[in-house]
Structure formats: C-alpha cells, structure tokens
Amino acid sequence: MTHRVAILISGNGSNMLALAKSMTADHPARPCVVISDNPKAKGLTNAMELGLNTATISSHFFKDNRLEFEKELMHCLKKFGTEFVCLAGFMRILTAQFVNYWNGRILNIHPSLLPKFRGLRTHTKALVAGEKYHGCTVHEVTEHLDDGPILGQARVTVLPEDTTDSLSQRVLLLEHELYPIVLRRFIEGDRRMVVL
Ligand code: GAR
Numbered sequence: 081m082t083h084r085v086a087i088l089i090s091g092n093g094s095n096m097l098a099l100a101k102s103m104t105a106d107h108p109a110r111p112c113v114v115i116s117d118n119p120k121a122k123g124l125t126n127a128m129e130l131g132l133n134t135a136t137i138s139s140h141f142f143k144d145n146r147l148e149f150e151k152e153l154m155h156c157l158k159k160f161g162t163e164f165v166c167l168a169g170f171m172r173i174l175t176a177q178f179v180n181y182w183n184g185r186i187l188n189i190h191p192s193l194l195p196k197f198r199g200l201r202t203h204t205k206a207l208v209a210g211e212k213y214h215g216c217t218v219h220e221v222t223e224h225l226d227d228g229p230i231l232g233q234a235r236v237t238v239l240p241e242d243t244t245d246s247l248s249q250r251v252l253l254l255e256h257e258l259y260p261i262v263l264r265r266f267i268e269g270d271r272r273m274v275v276l
Pocket of ligand 1: 093
C-alpha cells in the first residue's frame, strides 16, 4: 500500500515536480493532489501535464479570512485521501490549528540553512551577511514560521561573484535533490538528518 502525499505550491512548482517524479516504482508514496493558492501558478500546468490531480484554492477570495481558506484546503486534502503534506514553495502562513492537525505529517522546504534567515529574500540576506555557506533545509512544519525539527540540509559555498540569482539557482538545484530524499525517508519513518 502506497501512502498519499499532497503537494502545496504557489508558483513555479519545480520542487513539486522533483517530488512527484521521485514517487514512482518502489517508492512508498504517490502524489495524490497538487494544490495551489494561486490559480496562475505555473506549477499547476506542469502538474496537469504529468497527469496529476490538481486543485486551486484561490487566496484571493479568502484574503481576510485564513480560517475559511484553511477550511477549504482541509476539505480538499481530505477529498484526495491525503496522509502527508509537502509544502513546496507554498507562500502562505498556516495557522497553528491547521499545522497541529497535520503534526508529524507535514514538511516544508526553505531556501536557507535554518535557523539562519527565516522568512523571505533568504539569498539576498545570505549575501548581505557575507555568509561563507548557504543552502536549503527540509523541516517538519510547526506553528512557528520556518521552524520545526530539521530533517535535511544541503549546502553550497557562496562565491565572491555570486548574485541573488546565481545563488538561488544553485540552491534550487540542491532543493530538488534534497526534498525527495528526505520525503522518502520520512515516509519510511526515518527522522535522521540528511546532509548533502
Ligand atoms: C523554493 O526555493 C522554496 O525553497 C521557496 O520557494 C521556492 C519555490 O520554488 N520556499 C520558500 O521560500 C518558503 N518559505 P518552486 O516553486 O520552483 O519549487
């Protein structure tokens, strides 16, 4: 019996594709649905092209009402029989109530070596701080932003000529490697930290 993984996106969905493509053959899970809060997310088209189930819960209609948004999201997750949730470039902050419901079954990828640089513009922050190393982290989601037990990290050396773009591109390639490895281990019950 394979487990059912929902992937939540807001934009390009390149991590979603890496995750979805990894869930084949003897993998213990399969993607059950790709959900976006942005109807224009490029990732939705890519997911459809892969033959995945997709859904949009447009945050536009729920701007001032996170609980209503999450009620719809929860309904959608349950409709597709979701057991695990992967946030993959999903740019909404979820409430404690929602996160606690999925406790132990919800992962996120963040483009920094947490606990450094929570929030947005992580690549710029790393450059401005003069960091020698930068990278990405996969962690369990808790009610605190970009927090929660760290399950994996991948590191790049920051080069003198790096720009926000060059750095983000190198980190993104590592995200595509790291997230599938961590997801598979997580589903198999292995919580030991992966370091790439
Ligand atoms: C990725 O770099 C991901 O780590 C980041 O958004 C990008 C999404 O790219 N997530 C966050 O910043 C969440 N705090 P993708 O849509 O191509 O996967």
